[in-house]
Amino acid sequence: MSTKSAPKLISGNANRPLATAIARRMSLHRGVSVGLVDARVERFNDQEIFVEVYENVRGEDMFIIQSTSNPANDNLMELLIIADALRRSSAARITAVIPYFGYARQDRRTKARTPISAKLVANLITQAGIERVLTLDLHATQIQGFFDIPVDNLYASPVFALDIEHEFKGRMDELMVVSPDVGGVARARELAKRINAPLSIVDKRREKAGEIAEMKVIGDVTGKTCIIVDDMVDTAGTLCKAAEVLMESGAKEVHSYITHGVMSGPAVERVANSVMKSLVITDSIQPTKPVVDATNIRIVPTAPMFAQAIQNTWNGTSVSSLFDADTLGPIYEGTYTT
Structure with missing residues (x-):
């Protein structure tokens, strides 16, 4: 378990509403306010991405919430650059929460002289300093094997x-x-x-x-x-x-x-x-x-599930327990009314 008081969340621009919803759900779980780390993720005029983190993250357990959806390349680069900024700021551990993993359809060579882009993306994520990946319904489950770091694939x-x-x-x-x-x-x-x-x-x-x-x-x-x-x-x-x-x-x-x-x-x-x-x-x-x-x-909504998965990852408890409807039922209580 982290020695710090709480996991820290940071978000790129791919899906800010989901990141905010996850933070709100974690606030309910913990009984204390959990917000997104104050940072700016912007573009220069030539569309280069620039990241600046305004809060101290030294020794913190960081979770980057960022889907690599359309525009896939921009959102992927945001994820990598945020990870680099956190690593250079001495974060203790960096977990990428990727609700939608782009490039997953390119998981094998379908014909001669074609790439396996999902493997390339896995290499980029690992080299950026990310130590764990949390995602949802990978297009091909074998993509977990492309990583040399732990990958938790949640199911919808x-x-x-x-x-x-x-x-x-x-x-x-x-x-x-x-x-x-x-x-x-x-x-x-x-x-x-x-x-x-x-x-x-x-x-x-x-x-x-x-x-x-x-x-x-x-x-x-x-x-x-x-x-x-x-x-x-x-x-x-x-x-x-x-x-x-x-x-x-x-x-x-x-x-x-x-x-x-x-x-x-x-x-x-x-x-x-x-x-x-x-x-x-x-x-x-x-x-x-x-x-x-x-x-x-x-x-x-997926925020209740991701919030609990982040909490379990930080606590060092089971993420696979969220595969069980009996576990998810109480988490989603109030979402579905009879």
């Missing part, structure tokens, strides 16, 4: 399970969890086990990148309320097409629970015009105004 499925049990109360026997592709079956199966629902798969075949040639439903979804589960929604093309295929296959209605709402380009418009009744995402990426204003998109 326990939070989603709490939300589903509240939103579909009295209709749980109608539910069918659906993986939008074969690669996401493990994630979908995990949620299906938590809510005691059957599992189906949408098998997609691509002629070329970005174009889906065929989609086929594996499993009987007739009369079912389908819940599509995935880690990321980008342009929402595949997601909306999967919802259409499920409805054509006899589904009663379709909802989606996706951890990271990247929501690029036409995503909001596609979701608004789709057959999906609702899309539920987390606030791991700061939602844009169109996302917030969309009538069929809902955002569930």
